Every structure is written in C-alpha cells, then in structure tokens.
Amino acid sequence: MCLAALFSVFAGCTAKNDETETEGKAAISFVDDDGYQINLGAPAKKIISMYSAHTENLYALGAGEQVIGGHTTCIFPAEAAPKATYDYQGDPEYVIAAEPDLVLIRPRISRAAPEFVESLRNAGITVVSLYPNTLDAFPDYINKLAALAGKEEKAEELLKVFDAGLNEISDLTSKAEDKQTVFFESTEVNIRTVAEGSMPDMAIKFAGGKNIAQGALPMTEGSSIAEFGAERVLENGEGIDVYVSQRGAMNAGGNLQSISERPGFDTVSAVKNGRVYVINEKLISSPTFRYVKGVNELARFMYPEIMDDVSAYISDEPATKRDFANLITRCLHIPVYVPSSSKYYLENRDTHTYGMFEDIHWYDHDFDYIETAVYSGYVSWRKGEDGKEYFDPDSGVTREGLAKTVFIAGDFSAKEANTAISDLGKCGNKRIVQILVDNGVFELDENGSFLPDKQVTHNEIIQALRFVK
Structure with missing residues (x-):
C-alpha cells in the first residue's frame, strides 16, 4: 500500500470505491459526492470548510466552534x-499547517x-466532498454534515x-386567487433562467407561483442554469407578473435599472408595473436552511397582501423597536437585505x-426584518x-422617531x-414634524401639542406608514 493510501486510511478517507476493513466499523461511514469512502471513528473537532454553504449549515447545527477556518466567501x-x-486556488500548505482533522x-x-x-x-487530512444537486438530496446532505460534526439530533430538529x-x-399562498407567473433570471449573460427541478424552480412552486420557463433544461448535467434569452422573455412579456433576478458572486442576473433599460423590456408586464425584484443567490440557490427565507421572499414578491399582512400587529399596545422593524419591512414591502460581497467585513464603515x-x-x-429596517x-x-x-429591541418608539x-x-x-x-420647540426635527402635521400624518392633542417623546402604539405606526407612497 502506498504512503498516500495509508494516510488516507488513518485519516478516515479511502480512495474511490476502495473497500476497507474499517468500513462498517467506523462510527461515521458513507460515500461522499466525489465517490470516496469516508470512515471516521469520531466527529471532527477542527474543521476547515471550503464552501460557504457548509460553513453556514455547520453554524446552524451548533458546530460553529468546531470550525477553525473557511473559504474567503464564508461570511x-x-x-x-x-x-x-x-x-483552494492558493497554497495547500496553509491549510495543512492549521492541522484540521476535516476539510x-x-x-x-x-x-x-x-x-x-x-x-x-x-498530507493525511480527511477531505469530504458534499453537495446536494437537488432539494430532495438536501436532508441526506445535512445528515452527513451533521454526522461529521456530531450534531445528528440537531439536524433532525432543523430538518x-x-x-x-x-x-x-x-399553505398561505394557496389562498391567493390570482396565481402569479414568474420569470427568474439566473444570469444577465444571454438572459438565462433556471432549470426545472433546480432549487430556484422549486422555490417558485413552494411560493405559489408559476414559472414561465417551466420545463427548461439544464445547460450541462447537474447545472441549475438553463438557456432562455431576451427574445423569449419578450414573447411572454404580457404574461410575466413578477420578474426576479438572482444576484451574487456565482450567478449574476441584471439589477433593477439594467433590466428596465433593456430594449423592449418596457413591454414586460412586471417591468411596466414595477414588479422587478432582486434576490441574493445565497437565499435561493445555496443549499442551506436559509432557503426557506428565500422562498418566503419570492412569496412576498408575488403575494404581498398575504405575506406582508400585519393584522397580527393591530393593537393599541405600545410598540417596541422589534415591532417597528417588522411593521416597516412589511408595510413598505421592503425586500430583505443580505450582503453579497465576500469582502463586506473587510470594509470600514x-x-x-x-x-x-x-x-x-x-x-x-x-x-432579517430588523437588519433590513436598519x-x-x-x-x-x-x-x-x-x-x-446595539439595537435595543425591547425599547419603545417615540412619535418623533416614527x-x-x-x-x-x-x-x-x-x-x-x-x-x-x-x-x-421640544422637537429635535422641527421641520419634519411640521411638514408631517401639515400633511395630516400626525394629529395634535387637545392642547395643540405633538408630544415628541410619547411612545406610539402598533396601530399608530400602521396608520402613519399608510401615508408612505
């Protein structure tokens, strides 16, 4: 047996399709997505993750402390x-020097x-390759990841x-009478879309929408990207209620301005009606638990009257800043904010x-709603x-703050x-208060006072936000 293979056995990773005596006896045993038999005697304690979805899922599983490093995109x-x-385009010696027991x-x-x-x-390091090509493969992927980190019970709970x-x-969107038709732009190059059965395609279905590119075939085997083109978008333009563009490092669709400025796109219903939205690829194409949030965003784009309903907040009870952030994001239908740049945390702000x-x-x-409102x-x-x-989520909201x-x-x-x-004279923003009172947004009390420091209620926030057009 060569030295490399010997190290592989000790590390718990054998060559492809190589049956060993340790298989079946190891605490953790499976074939990874590159075809390597993985055998580990115990969960890993020092993990380096070279893929952002792995990192995110490990943190969700409660294994964040076991992660000693990751790829530059892990933010x-x-x-x-x-x-x-x-x-992984750099020198492997940096990884080897960190002495991980799992990469x-x-x-x-x-x-x-x-x-x-x-x-x-x-170098004797256990390397495990995992990636679920479909949503159906997601549970198996999570269970393998959880086994490697010793978090099987948490995985069951999260799934x-x-x-x-x-x-x-x-269930919520099934109540919508007018089912919305969506075009999902995966890349601005050649106006590509997503293949049938891909995670974004399934997200449209879960969100209660109809994909105008139903049946689109992947460009290559295992790819989520499919050809479509501007000509077909325009041919179907009147039937596209909602236009969604995926943005991110891997796949970049157009932004709101570039889409609206394309020749002929002003005839697309979604463009004419201001229903063009951008979604971060991490929420919709990445195999993480945040996929549910991506589906929720698509549903908000299609059915805001259902998904952004604020009836649960209707109350004369004093509102907290937590309530305020929720009401702002819902009432104004603001897409949730997610940083897309891998250099985000390297920037000074x-x-x-x-x-x-x-x-x-x-x-x-x-x-998400708090981060978006802020x-x-x-x-x-x-x-x-x-x-x-600090956000101070339980503190109140004043009339002047509103x-x-x-x-x-x-x-x-x-x-x-x-x-x-x-x-x-007691108001810090005199001009703002004066303009809003003059426009009927706020009423004065019987003494003609604005009461800038008085805490507002849920209903007062909802009423005031109705004036925002």
Whole structure:
C-alpha cells in the first residue's frame, strides 16, 4: 500500500470505491459526492470548510466552534467571517499547517483544483466532498454534515423546522386567487433562467407561483442554469407578473435599472408595473436552511397582501423597536437585505455592520426584518461605550422617531400654511414634524401639542406608514 493510501486510511478517507476493513466499523461511514469512502471513528473537532454553504449549515447545527477556518466567501453568519480564511486556488500548505482533522469541499472544488485537494489527502487530512444537486438530496446532505460534526439530533430538529417552514408558506399562498407567473433570471449573460427541478424552480412552486420557463433544461448535467434569452422573455412579456433576478458572486442576473433599460423590456408586464425584484443567490440557490427565507421572499414578491399582512400587529399596545422593524419591512414591502460581497467585513464603515448587533443574533426570528429596517435607514441603532453595536429591541418608539422614519420613507412637501404646534420647540426635527402635521400624518392633542417623546402604539405606526407612497 502506498504512503498516500495509508494516510488516507488513518485519516478516515479511502480512495474511490476502495473497500476497507474499517468500513462498517467506523462510527461515521458513507460515500461522499466525489465517490470516496469516508470512515471516521469520531466527529471532527477542527474543521476547515471550503464552501460557504457548509460553513453556514455547520453554524446552524451548533458546530460553529468546531470550525477553525473557511473559504474567503464564508461570511454568514457574521461570526464566521473573522476566522482564518483559505483559498483552494492558493497554497495547500496553509491549510495543512492549521492541522484540521476535516476539510469540507464540494465536487466543483475537486474539478477546479484537483492538485490542491490531492495535496491535502497526501498530507493525511480527511477531505469530504458534499453537495446536494437537488432539494430532495438536501436532508441526506445535512445528515452527513451533521454526522461529521456530531450534531445528528440537531439536524433532525432543523430538518423538521425546514419542512414545516416550506409547507407553511405553501399553505398561505394557496389562498391567493390570482396565481402569479414568474420569470427568474439566473444570469444577465444571454438572459438565462433556471432549470426545472433546480432549487430556484422549486422555490417558485413552494411560493405559489408559476414559472414561465417551466420545463427548461439544464445547460450541462447537474447545472441549475438553463438557456432562455431576451427574445423569449419578450414573447411572454404580457404574461410575466413578477420578474426576479438572482444576484451574487456565482450567478449574476441584471439589477433593477439594467433590466428596465433593456430594449423592449418596457413591454414586460412586471417591468411596466414595477414588479422587478432582486434576490441574493445565497437565499435561493445555496443549499442551506436559509432557503426557506428565500422562498418566503419570492412569496412576498408575488403575494404581498398575504405575506406582508400585519393584522397580527393591530393593537393599541405600545410598540417596541422589534415591532417597528417588522411593521416597516412589511408595510413598505421592503425586500430583505443580505450582503453579497465576500469582502463586506473587510470594509470600514461608519454605519451599522450587518449581523453585528450584540442583542440580535443571526438565529433570531426577526433578524432579517430588523437588519433590513436598519440598513434602509428607517430604524435607529446605537454604539455602546464598549464600542459594540446595539439595537435595543425591547425599547419603545417615540412619535418623533416614527415621524423621522415616515418622512425619510415618503415624499412629503411643505405646505404654505402651517399648523400651530405648541411644543414644536421640544422637537429635535422641527421641520419634519411640521411638514408631517401639515400633511395630516400626525394629529395634535387637545392642547395643540405633538408630544415628541410619547411612545406610539402598533396601530399608530400602521396608520402613519399608510401615508408612505
């Protein structure tokens, strides 16, 4: 037996289709997606992930502390970004020097950098290649990933939540009487779409939509990309209710401006009606638990009256900032914000940094809507004396705070005649308050006072946001 093969046996990874005595006796045993028999005596404690989806899923499984590094594109959750970064196009010695007991890759990496992968195996490092080509393969992929990290019970729990989330969205959109037809642009080059059965195609179905490119075939075996073209888009233009463009490092569709400026695209119903949306590929094409959020976004694009319904918030109870962020994102139908650049956390900024709130974690139920409302500039945040960022989700919302948000989000003009406001001098944003009172957005009390510091209710927020056009 050659030295490389011997190392492979000790590391738990044997050559393709090589039956060994350890198979069946190992605590963890399966064939990976490159055809290698994997045998591990125990879960890995030092993992390097060369694919962002693996990293994200490991954190979701509760194995984040076992991840000692990842590829340069691993930026979600935010706590994964500062860890050591590696590039499979670089020197494998950097990975070898970190002494991981497991390196996770996917078949694309094996094809793109075979010498890099072979160097790791020759150094005695266990390399496991995983990637689910279809949504049906997602549970098996997660279960293998969980086994490698010793998180099988958590995987079972999360997969149940995953399925329940998809079913809940489907149940909600099934109530829509007018089923929406969607064109999904996967790449701006040649206006390509997605293949039937791909994750984005399935997402359209889960979201209650009809794919105008139904039956599109993959460009190559295993690809999610399919040919379509501008000519066919225009041929079907009147029947396209919603136009969705996928944006990201791997596949980049057009942006809102470029799509609307294409010759003839002004005849497409979705373009004419302002129903062109951009979605981050990480939410819709990447095999992670956030796929449910991507499906939810598609459903929001198609059926905002159902998915952004705020009837559960109707109340005269005082609203918190958490409530405020939810109501803003829903009432204004703002697509959720997700950073797309792998260099996002390397950039210096004076504004809030995505995912860095000390009091709102990435697994918080309202994380996306809070981050979106803050990123849009509609909800305030603060930097503490410790230099860390805080959202203060349970604090209240004042009338003046609501006024500032409504003014920024809306389009209001000053009136020639001004309503007398007895306590205008107590307002920090006098001009904003005056304009909104004059436009009928806010009423004064019996003493003609605005009461800038008074906490607002859910109903007051909903009512004020109705003035935003």
